[in-house]
Amino acid sequence: MGAFSVWLRCFMFVAVVVGAIHNSSAATQQAPLVEITAPQIEFETFPLEYYVAPDPTTPLAKIKTERFTPYQSKLALGTDAKTTWVRFRLRNATQQQQRAFVHFPEAYHNRSVAFFKMSQQQLVDQVQIDLDNLGDTPYMIRDQAVYDVVLAPQETVTLYIQSVSFSHQWFSLQIYDEHHSRQALASSQTDIAVMIGILLALIVFNFLLYFSSRSLENVYYSLYLISGAVWIALSYGLLANAFGMYGTFALHFHLSLLSMPLFLIFFMIAIFETKQHYPTEHRVLRLLSLLIAADLVYGFFDVVGALRHASSLAGLMIILTLSVGLSLWRKGHPLAKFFVFGHVxxxxxxxxxxxYYKAILDFSYITKHGVGIGIMLEALMLAFIVAYRIKMLEQVKAGQEQLRIEAQTDALTKLHNRRYFSQRAQELLARARAKQLPLSVITIDIDHFKQVNDEHGHHVGDQVIVQLAELLRSSTRSQDVVARFGGEEFVLLLYRTSLDEATQIAEHIRYRFKAMPSKLNAEQELVVTLSAGVAEVDLNASSIELALQEADAALYEAKHRGRDQVQVAKAQLQNERLSTA
Structure with missing residues (x-):
């Protein structure tokens, strides 16, 4: 028992000696030196040391005794360094007084920032910036914390800076003279403002698309863009710069980091129509959306706790949505390859x-702005997908319109067919009745057409039919209806045209057709004639079929009387109809 007591005392003595040596070396350890050698001061990167404190309330006196780690003035320390101290010495090596401005550009996303100035081992100045209670502090200029130091010639001071973050610890420091300090403040956030401007333009455009097309994917894409714009503007200081949003209040807007992937998933479900066509992929997306939505709802009660899982959920979301995109590409969806390209x-x-946030990669423009750049690139690719889908829908619509036209058009003459005539005739009859305007029909048949086909071939017969179709088209107005009923039979429905006017039109067509012979070869021509019947539509009749029957009867009369003539429906039939009306 006595031996054990001796060994215990020896161990305690060694521990005390080692601790004393550690504290002594830490206390005598000098911070890296930054020398001002000219009136122009512009240090974008310089050496410093950092220390991660377990408690933000640890006093400076205790911090000074801790061992700091050498580093550069751009730090990314991850989620386990919420309270970080940095220190460096600043020396005026010139022969005149200098005023230096220490910039902390990422102060906007912190809980608090503090500056401590020491000269000859004595604390001579300190500034505390609580971003939840800024008041009228002159040290927070828009999104940046700026601390100015006045140095006498050959004076050296040691600066300690405390950064207390909500979650991830990343920041940079710069040292400027007054001129460069103003320039830095004026030029900050220009790149972020450009990003937000592009996103806002896409948001407005897609809401306008929704109002014109009523497609849900445009709404989801716009909400995705809004979430992305809010997160970029918040995370990179634009909201702090423009609207003074800091601290705990601004922290809640970081939930857009969760709403953004949620709306992206809804966009995928809508644009790829997974519910209707891809049930497996749809279940994966729905499950993922439920996980993200649950964390989003949790964030309304504990935003820091929700954001603690956000990085892991974001990684899971990226992997699963990329897998779904690849699966849809493999299954032949035309838009999937573009989504995969943008999502990569x-x-x-x-x-x-x-x-970078987990302190595996160092601080740089790409690592710091990685999420913003990724959002922008994917947003542009999603915009391309929306535009490409619109093009696809327009092609489908154009194809359907072409089929509709073909269903209503005669293939040889490109005139309307009997089906279209029947539909359009009812519309014109209703309009004529409403306005009490005359409406007439002309039926036309080519004389001896079978003989033309038999003696000269069907190609000559087709030529004759096409010539007549062109003549009919040029002899009528856009409001009239010209249709080929089949073979050599044609029908004209003439709006706002009386029986006498229709008869004149029919005679004009007959005369011109006879005067335009078809060429058989260089030396021979074929003269073909036509016969026509004319009737006026009784606006009190139940349908237009009766007028067609009368025009057909008049056409038959023209054939019976020798062809190459126009006959009008018999007057007694017209009078009989009028008397019974």
């Missing part, structure tokens, strides 16, 4: 950002 960029840049 989103995956790459978000993976870079996640590695």
């Amino acid at each position: 960029f989103f995956f790459i840049f978000n993976a870079v950002a996640v590695l």
Whole structure:
């Protein structure tokens, strides 16, 4: 028992000695030196040291005794460094007084920032910036914390800066003279403003598309863009710069990091129609949306807790949505390859950002802005997908319209067929009745047409039919209806045209047709004639068929009397109809 007591005392003595040596070396450890050698001050990157404190309330006196880690002025320390201290020495090596401005551009996303200035081991100034209670502090300029230091010639001071974040610890520091400080403040957020401007233009455009097409994918895409724009503007300081949004209040808007993938999933369900055509992929997307929605709802009660899982959910979302896109591509969906292409960029840049947030990758413009760049690239590709889908729908619509036209058009003459005539005739009859305007029909038949086919061939017969069709088209107005009923029979429905006017039109057509012979060869021509019957529509009749029957009877009369003539429906039939009306 006595031996054990001796060993215990020896161990405690060694521990005390090692601790004393550690504290002594930490206390004597000098911070990296940044020297000002000219009136122009512009340090974008410089050496410093950092220390991750377990508690934001640890006093400076205790922090000074801790061992700091050498680093550069751009740090990415991950989620386990919520309270981080940095320090460096600043020396004025010139022979005149200098005023330096220390910039902390990422202060907007912190809980608090503090600056401590020491000279000759004494604390001579300190500034505390609580982003939940800024008040009238002059040290928070829009999105940046700026601390100015006045240095006498050859003076050296040590600066300690405390950064307390909500979740991820990443920031940079710069040192400028007054001129460069103003320039830095004026030029900050320009790139982010351009990103947001592009997203806002896409948002407005897609809402306009929704109002014209009523397609849900346009709504989901717009909401995705809104979430992405809010997150970019918030995460990169534009909202702090423009609207003074800081601290806990601004933190809640980070939930857009969860709403953004949620609306992307809804967009995929709508644009790919997974519910109707791809049940397996639809179940995967629905399950993923439920997980994200659950974390989003949880965020309304504990935003920090919800955001703690956001990176993992984002990684899961990217992998599963990319897998669904590849599956749809393999199954032949025409839009899937474009989605996969855009989503790969989103995956790459978000993976870079996640590695940066977890302190695996160092601070750089790409790593810091990885999520924003990924959102922008995917947003542009999704815009292309929306535009391509519109083009596809227009092609389908054009194809359907072409089929409709073909169903109503005679293939040889490109005139309307009997089906279209029947539909259009009822519309014109209703309009004529409403306005009490005359409406007439002309039936036309080519004389001896079978003989033309038998003696000269069907190609000559087709030529004769096409010539007559062109003549009929040029002899009528756009409001009239010209149709080929079949073979050599044609019908004209003439709106706002009396019986006498229709008869004159029929005679004009007969005369011109006879005067335009068809060429058989260079030396021979074929003269063909036609016969026509004319009747006026009784506006009190139940249908237009009666007028057609009368015009057919008049046409038969023209054939019976020797062809190449126009006959009008018998007057006694017209009078009989009028008397019974």
